[in-house]
Amino acid sequence: EVQLLESGGGLVQPGGSLRLSCTASGFTFSNYAISWVRQAPGKGLEWVSGISGSAESTYYVDSVKGRFTISRDNSKNTLYLQMNSLRAEDTAVYYCAKARKGGWYFDLWGRGTLVTVSS
Amino acid sequence: EIVMTQSPATLSVSPGERATLSCRASQSISSNLAWYQQKAGQGPRLLIYGASTGATDIPARFSGSGSGTEFTLTISSLQSEDFAVYYCQQYNNWPWTFGQGTKVEIK
Numbered sequence: 001e002v003q004l005l006e007s008g009g010g011l012v013q014p015g016g017s018l019r020l021s022c023t024a025s026g027f028t029f030s031n032y033a034i035s036w037v038r039q040a041p042g043k044g045l046e047w048v049s050g051i052s053g054s055a056e057s058t059y060y061v062d063s064v065k066g067r068f069t070i071s072r073d074n075s076k077n078t079l080y081l082q083m084n085s086l087r088a089e090d091t092a093v094y095y096c097a098k099a100r101k102g103g104w105y106f107d108l109w110g111r112g113t114l115v116t117v118s119s
Numbered sequence: 120e121i122v123m124t125q126s127p128a129t130l131s132v133s134p135g136e137r138a139t140l141s142c143r144a145s146q147s148i149s150s151n152l153a154w155y156q157q158k159a160g161q162g163p164r165l166l167i168y169g170a171s172t173g174a175t176d177i178p179a180r181f182s183g184s185g186s187g188t189e190f191t192l193t194i195s196s197l198q199s200e201d202f203a204v205y206y207c208q209q210y211n212n213w214p215w216t217f218g219q220g221t222k223v224e225i226k
Contacts, residue, residue: 044219046217103169106163112162
């Protein structure tokens with residue numbers, strides 16, 4: 001089955017760190033760029049970060065630059081998001097999403113993992 | 120950053136009726152626009168890309184149109200499973216940005 005499965009979310013204090021994982025199955029993982037997209041409670045979607053299939057290129061929205069690091073292990077079909085210096089405004093469901101070849105739009109999404117930043 | 124503005128915020132429609140959702144970009148994005156459907160507790164589902172190309176396994180009642188700054192998603196005859204939130208997304212200019220969503224609810 002073609003799917004993405006996120007894990008690693010939880011409750012963390014402001015200033016803390018968390019690492020999210022996204023495990024892929026059913027397709028050739030290394031052939032596709034993947035992104036993290038988040039959704040604050042009751043709000044819309046916000047693209048956070050992306051990485052090319054070969055991991056040569058990475059991209060971040062300004063609000064997380066310098067705090068979040070995206071990476072991937074193609075041998076394990078797994079995407080990561082290392083989140084440091086977390087803030088209350090980072091509270092959201094984090095989705096991983098597979099990009100179609102030819103454009104940064106997303107044809108496969110996971111169910112998401114909830115990150116809550118609170119003291 | 121390109122700002123995507125969707126209207127209306129909420130659309131009340133009866134089953135079987137037509138629904139028309141709008142998305143406007145703050146600057147031209149050519150045809151680099153996608154539409155997604157999201158139901159409660161689920162990740163989004165790709166409906167349309169390239170402004171007007173239907174994604175795999177998407178029913179023909181969903182169609183997209185537009186280019187430049189003005190785009191439309193039309194659902195020709197609403198089914199019960201279509202009541203959800205719909206988002207547009209531009210992928211012409213980094214950072215990729217989404218509209219704030221249109222909720223389609225039962226009238």
